[in-house]
Amino acid sequence: MRKLNSLLKYAKKYKKRYFIGIVFLIIVDFIQLIPPKILGHLTDSLSQGTANKEKITTAVVGILLIAAIMATCRFMWRIYINGTARFVEYDIRSKFFKHLQNLSTSFYNKNKTGDLMALATNDLNAVRMALGQGIIMFCDAVVLTVATLIIMLSINVKLTLIALIPLPFVAIISRKFGKSIHRKFTKVQSCFSKLTDIVQENFSGIRIVKSFVQEEKEYEKFLNENTNNFNANMEFIRVWGIFSPLIELIASLSFVILIAIGGRFVILGNISLGEFITFNMYLGNLVWPMMAMGWVINNLQRGYASLERIEEVLNTPPEIVDKYVDKIESLKGDIEIRDLTFLYPNTKVPALQNVSITIKKGETLGIVGRTGSSKTTLINLLLRLYNVESGKIKINGKDINKIPLKALRQNIGFVSQDPFLFSTTLAENINLAFDELDMDKVVEATKNADIYDNIIDFPEGFETMVGERGVTLSGGQKQRASIARALIKNPDILILDDCLSAVDAKTEVKILDNLNKIMRDKTSIIISHRISAVKEASQIIVLDEGKIVQNGTHEELKNQQGIYKEIYEKQQIEQAIMAEGEV
Incomplete structure (x- = not known):
């Protein structure tokens, strides 16, 4: 009975429909008890020699009438019980x-x-x-x-x-x-x-x-x-x-x-x-x-x-929920991170240790580091994909835990290092944040992401169907379509998580120049393995094993002994070799 009650709790909403269906089912059950009685009386009449044409006709008509009523009622209980189960x-x-x-x-x-x-x-x-x-x-x-x-x-x-x-x-x-x-x-x-x-x-x-x-x-x-x-x-x-x-x-x-x-x-x-x-x-x-x-x-x-x-x-509760939040609609302002230490669930080694950063409104923060240095982890916390201790991250002076999730994520434009596109048209992918399709905004966003020319070269243009996970596009096209999807939101904060890795240097420069114009009064965070993507940032931090090991501008860091200088010099040599190869 306990198992039946567990199932029936989901059916309570439709108890009237179930009641009607069960009534028709009971009618069928009672009506089908009549034919045996009719046949029994007819058999006794035949064995006793009292049967006549009228009795037999009455019995046949009665059984046919009962069959018709049962068929109708069976249709009704199937609609009201099986249909309600749907x-x-x-x-x-x-x-x-x-x-x-x-x-x-x-x-x-x-x-x-x-x-x-x-x-x-x-x-x-x-x-x-x-x-x-x-x-x-x-x-x-x-x-x-x-x-x-x-x-x-x-x-x-x-x-x-x-x-x-x-x-x-x-x-x-x-x-x-x-x-x-x-x-x-x-x-x-x-x-x-x-x-x-x-x-x-x-x-x-x-x-x-x-x-x-x-x-x-x-x-x-x-x-x-x-x-x-x-x-x-x-x-x-x-x-x-x-x-x-x-x-x-x-x-x-x-x-x-x-x-x-x-x-x-x-x-x-x-x-x-x-x-x-x-x-x-x-x-x-x-x-x-x-x-x-x-x-x-x-x-x-x-x-x-x-x-x-x-x-x-x-019964699994969401870990990230709004609790005691304030009414906030804009994220325009400074981002402050103070003594942030974070451990992933069921781990003992911190992914981030004592991280402190201040990003002023309108500035661009560049984040550089070797693979596995927890650069993406820091971004995940800014998006509240994981819970953060109170007071560790503040945006515009407000604790991130006091900012409604919807407001936080609506005002952040995020492009991940592994861009995901849905199996629909390019226009709908780029317009993902909005219910109504505004082609003027879509076109503007694609121009700023330097993918407009590619799209109009496709036979179907903006109506080009993107295969599962964007399989019909190149890596660079997927990244630029994802950037356009973030830019169309006109976000207060733009986060690019190593999303320029598949584009050439010329395209990268063009996209970054466009971003500098668009985000002039807003905040940008650029994660990249390429120094060329972050060298114009207001400040750059270098992460290593979850700790900030260097902090400064490009000019300051390229002359300091450390990871940044190593990466910079290595990439300079690579560029020189490529330039010689082209000659």
């Missing part, structure tokens, strides 16, 4: 997706995409079946069983009690197999999730798979997981394969008992032939609920197992 499925899927959107980055670091996809599809389908077919079978079994038993007892109490002997065994077997079905189905869903994850990962990284000639190796990995999925399903089928026929076998024993003892009752004159036939048909009505209980147990166990997996995600 409404519930829609609600849970919407709630699930919205909750996923609110969960923090760390959640996605621990949970695979394929597993989440399986929850939103396969598991949710099992929940729908439990709230559709499961409810139908449960109500059908209870109502039909009670109504049939009452009529059977009115015909012959002794014969009814004898025919019901197998019923307790059905209950015992259902209870025993129910736990096993739950365990096996949970394993099935888990294996399906892993299989989905492998498929999704391979399709997303198909170019890497092909370039490293890993097709056969990846196929073997898929084959192993597919085998696990197959074996889990076969284990579940074996349990269900034993359970269902066993219920049917026990139910069939009732017919054996009825034929053996009921036939003797007819010979002895305890019941008439018509009553025997009527009793036999009612017993057939009773066998279905006995078998249906097995299906009910299966549906509920599968639905509950899937709901547990879905609710595990739904």
